[in-house]
Amino acid sequence: MSKIIYTKTDEAPALATYSLLPIVKAFTKSSGISIETKDISLAGRILASFPDFLNEDQKQNDALSELGEMVKTPEANIIKLPNISASIPQLKGAIKELQSKGFALPDYPDEPINDEEKAIKSRYDKIKGSAVNPVLREGNSDRRAPKAVKNYAKKNPHSMGKWSASSKSHVATMTEGDFCHNEKSVTLSEATTVNIEHTDANGKKTILKENLALQAGEIIDAAVMQKNVLLRFLEAQVQDAKDKGVLFSLHMKATMMKVSDPIIFGHAVRVFFKDIFEKHAETFDKIGVDVNNGFGNLLSNLAEVSEEKRNEILKDIDACYKNNPDLAMVNSDKGITNLHVPSDVIIDASMPAMIRNSGQMWNAKGKSQDTKAVIPDSSYAGIYSATIDFCKEHGAFDPTTMGTVPNVGLMAQKAEEYGSHDKTFEITSNGTIRVVDTNGNTLIEHNVEAGDIWRMCQVKDAPIQDWIKLAVSRARATNVPAVFWLDEDRAHDAELIKKVEIYLPNHDTTGLDIQILSPLKATQFTLKRIKSGKDTISVSGNVLRDYLTDLFPILELGTSAKMLSIVPLMNGGGLFETGAGGSAPKHVQQFVEENHLRWDSLGEFLALAVSLEHLSETTNNTKAKILADTLDAATEKLLENKKGPSRKAGELDNRGSHFYLAMYWAQELAAQNEDLELKNEFEKIAKDLILNEAIIVDELNKIQGVRVNIDGYYEPNETLVSQAMRPSSTLNKIIKT
Numbered sequence: 001m002s003k004i005i006y007t008k009t010d011e012a013p014a015l016a017t018y019s020l021l022p023i024v025k026a027f028t029k030s031s032g033i034s035i036e037t038k039d040i041s042l043a044g045r046i047l048a049s050f051p052d053f054l055n056e057d058q059k060q061n062d063a064l065s066e067l068g069e070m071v072k073t074p075e076a077n078i079i080k081l082p083n084i085s086a087s088i089p090q091l092k093g094a095i096k097e098l099q100s101k102g103f104a105l106p107d108y109p110d111e112p113i114n115d116e117e118k119a120i121k122s123r124y125d126k127i128k129g130s131a132v133n134p135v136l137r138e139g140n141s142d143r144r145a146p147k148a149v150k151n152y153a154k155k156n157p158h159s160m161g162k163w164s165a166s167s168k169s170h171v172a173t174m175t176e177g178d179f180c181h182n183e184k185s186v187t188l189s190e191a192t193t194v195n196i197e198h199t200d201a202n203g204k205k206t207i208l209k210e211n212l213a214l215q216a217g218e219i220i221d222a223a224v225m226q227k228n229v230l231l232r233f234l235e236a237q238v239q240d241a242k243d244k245g246v247l248f249s250l251h252m253k254a255t256m257m258k259v260s261d262p263i264i265f266g267h268a269v270r271v272f273f274k275d276i277f278e279k280h281a282e283t284f285d286k287i288g289v290d291v292n293n294g295f296g297n298l299l300s301n302l303a304e305v306s307e308e309k310r311n312e313i314l315k316d317i318d319a320c321y322k323n324n325p326d327l328a329m330v331n332s333d334k335g336i337t338n339l340h341v342p343s344d345v346i347i348d349a350s351m352p353a354m355i356r357n358s359g360q361m362w363n364a365k366g367k368s369q370d371t372k373a374v375i376p377d378s379s380y381a382g383i384y385s386a387t388i389d390f391c392k393e394h395g396a397f398d399p400t401t402m403g404t405v406p407n408v409g410l411m412a413q414k415a416e417e418y419g420s421h422d423k424t425f426e427i428t429s430n431g432t433i434r435v436v437d438t439n440g441n442t443l444i445e446h447n448v449e450a451g452d453i454w455r456m457c458q459v460k461d462a463p464i465q466d467w468i469k470l471a472v473s474r475a476r477a478t479n480v481p482a483v484f485w486l487d488e489d490r491a492h493d494a495e496l497i498k499k500v501e502i503y504l505p506n507h508d509t510t511g512l513d514i515q516i517l518s519p520l521k522a523t524q525f526t527l528k529r530i531k532s533g534k535d536t537i538s539v540s541g542n543v544l545r546d547y548l549t550d551l552f553p554i555l556e557l558g559t560s561a562k563m564l565s566i567v568p569l570m571n572g573g574g575l576f577e578t579g580a581g582g583s584a585p586k587h588v589q590q591f592v593e594e595n596h597l598r599w600d601s602l603g604e605f606l607a608l609a610v611s612l613e614h615l616s617e618t619t620n621n622t623k624a625k626i627l628a629d630t631l632d633a634a635t636e637k638l639l640e641n642k643k644g645p646s647r648k649a650g651e652l653d654n655r656g657s658h659f660y661l662a663m664y665w666a667q668e669l670a671a672q673n674e675d676l677e678l679k680n681e682f683e684k685i686a687k688d689l690i691l692n693e694a695i696i697v698d699e700l701n702k703i704q705g706v707r708v709n710i711d712g713y714y715e716p717n718e719t720l721v722s723q724a725m726r727p728s729s730t731l732n733k734i735i736k737t
């Protein structure tokens with residue numbers, strides 16, 4: 001039996017799984033393929049982490065750790081759907097829901113007061129933020145729009161907001177004192193272990209991290225975000241947004257950069273609402289306000305003060321809104337601003353969405369307005385300002401003619417910022433931070449002040465070699481120019497460039513166009529080419545991988561959900577991600593309110609096809625190859641016939657698109673002549689599906705337009721979701737599980 005692991009995750013993709021997985025199981029069963037699910041949802045990961053608090057029948061395996069081992073083996077074949085990278089408000093929401101369902105989990109201790117609480121907090125903090133992807137991504141990233149998807153987008157362009165040269169929208173980023181400007185980097189000539197030490201003004205030494213093992217050839221870098229410079233920058237931006245009459249909008253990655261970015265987020269909230277934080281400091285201290293978790297934390301904590309005090313504070317908040325520039329809104333109807341919850345606005349998706357929308361975001365009146373996008377650290381902000389400048393000069397991109405930008409991203413083995421979480425510190429007192437090796441040599445040193453954020457990243461040599469190899473192989477396979485987005489003036493990038501120069505000659509690059517350009521120049525080069533319909537591969541580090549694989553797909557295809565997203569694992573296995581986007585919380589809201597799921601599973605279809613193909617190669621399963629080829633053909637047909645989900649209740653949704661996939665897949669299997677067993681099996685299924693098309697579509701669409709109860713958000717009731725996601729009895733009778 002050959003095995004494919006299919007992950008159970010969260011929100012919209014998890015809902016879609018209840019409808020798609022039975023179809024996939026039914027189609028692959030006779031080919032000796034077993035599809036096993038592993039629960040890596042936020043709720044599942046919480047339950048797996050606290051067995052000692054649960055009854056025997058409530059305990060869950062630690063599926064993430066199991067998969068973390070599996071990805072290091074050649075047998076790994078995993079389909080990974082997007083999962084929640086939880087901010088603290090989301091983590092607390094999930095804990096509360098699980099508690100209400102009878103799981104006796106401990107509360108999240110914001111300020112642990114004893115060792116037991118400290119241990120609980122540290123268990124929860126391991127679940128927080130981007131805790132899944134870095135564990136599973138034991139390989140570098142290959143994300144691209146398949147030809148059929150790109151051609152479909154060219155023929156059926158998504159809406160694209162016009163750009164005007166007079167747009168006041170712009171990116172504001174720091175010009176000094178940030179991670180970018182303070183970065184230092186070294187490549188280790190031999191293996192060693194290091195300590196990270198803080199020495200205060202009186203010479204008192206504290207070890208922040210001990211015995212960190214580093215390999216020969218590994219690049220390490222460290223950088224500081226200086227609090228005082230950051231605060232001055234934020235204050236100036238609030239004022240400037242007001243002067244220019246544009247929306248103030250903060251774009252961070254507080255989920256993936258789970259230690260550094262919430263601290264920066266908190267500073268932005270305190271600067272924006274400076275007056276109330278000055279006036280009510282004592283009260284906020286007393287009730288434990290922590291706006292690193294967003295302004296929403298302050299509002300929910302107000303329940304703890306007297307009504308009189310609360311009204312006074314609310315009045316002061318109103319005054320703050322009046323005196324300050326307008327804030328970009330996440331939900332203007334509900335008054336939720338860009339500063340409320342750190343996981344509501346995530347830079348990779350939020351900046352492209354703004355660029356697609358004429359550079360505008362939503363104001364409190366629900367209208368779109370020019371915006372100041374505040375991206376404090378300048379390491380990568382320049383790619384967005386260059387794109388905005390390009391649109392101001394040339395107008396919006398045209399999806400019917402623009403080229404495509406696939407990405408080869410360095411991310412294996414917690415590369416770069418991915419591995420920084422346990423090496424990020426909010427500095428408690430003025431002094432110095434040193435990275436010191438076993439021989440007492442100082443590798444990196446920074447002067448720091450209280451409140452600064454110091455962070456160290458590392459990237460091992462083997463992943464870098466693998467990344468360069470992948471870049472060359474993609475350039476060779478497509479004959480498209482490949483650009484390494486590296487800046488010789490940045491310390492870390494300068495070290496990486498040296499590696500590229502050493503390892504590139506190991507490959508046959510004759511006839512290939514491979515360049516190294518700074519992110520700014522690479523953006524300009526790439527934008528000019530896509531405008532004229534030409535393709536360009538971006539070869540980038542981890543954070544740019546994240547940014548570019550939403551930016552270009554959102555401009556080219558309207559969403560990054562339609563990307564093929566492959567992680568060739570370094571030990572020979574395959575991790576097949578589904579699209580490049582997230583778990584679409586807005587889609588769940590619509591589903592619950594209208595019983596319409598607009599999630600597009602195209603990413604799942606693409607991932608399943610490459611997973612089956614990989615399986616056919618590693619296990620010599622010829623049926624798997626036929627399943628893969630026919631699935632690709634079915635996906636193409638689905639695009640051609642426009643059977644993707646619509647956004648409106650009453651019309652074809654996620655479930656309907658799965659029906660069409662099944663029908664086309666069965667037809668393709670029935671039409672092929674390479675495997676007569678499969679042909680015979682699927683002739684009948686194809687016939688039944690075609691005959692019942694109208695009945696099934698009607699059964700799937702007529703139930704929409706009303707609320708649906710799935711009893712939970714993070715851990716909905718499986719039976720209720722399964723019933724809701726498989727409402728066509730006619731279809732269920734044909735798809736035998």
Ligand SMILES: NC(=O)C1=CN([C@@H]2O[C@H](COP(=O)(O)OP(=O)(O)OC[C@H]3O[C@@H](n4cnc5c(N)ncnc54)[C@H](OP(=O)(O)O)[C@@H]3O)[C@@H](O)[C@H]2O)C=CC1
Pocket residue numbers: 081082083084085086133255343344345346349350559560561579580581582583584585586587598599600601603
């Ligand atoms: N690989 C992973 O595990 C990833 C996880 N995440 C996590 O996902 C959550 C939400 O992140 P967020 O930044 O809001 O980004 P999302 O990508 O989830 O959502 C942004 C918007 O993209 C559109 N979209 C995304 N996927 C699809 C799809 N399959 N079909 C149709 N439309 C789609 C939707 O637009 P519209 O509103 O127009 O329908 C959606 O509202 C966070 O917890 C984040 O950490 C994020 C990225 C990757």
Ligand SMILES: O=C(O)CCC(=O)C(=O)O
Pocket residue numbers: 085129130131133134255256348545546549580581
């Ligand atoms: O891991 C995460 O938090 C998000 C990952 C992501 O956005 C991506 O890989 O594109």
Ligand SMILES: [Mg+2]
Pocket residue numbers: 348349546547549550580581
């Ligand atoms: Mg991303």
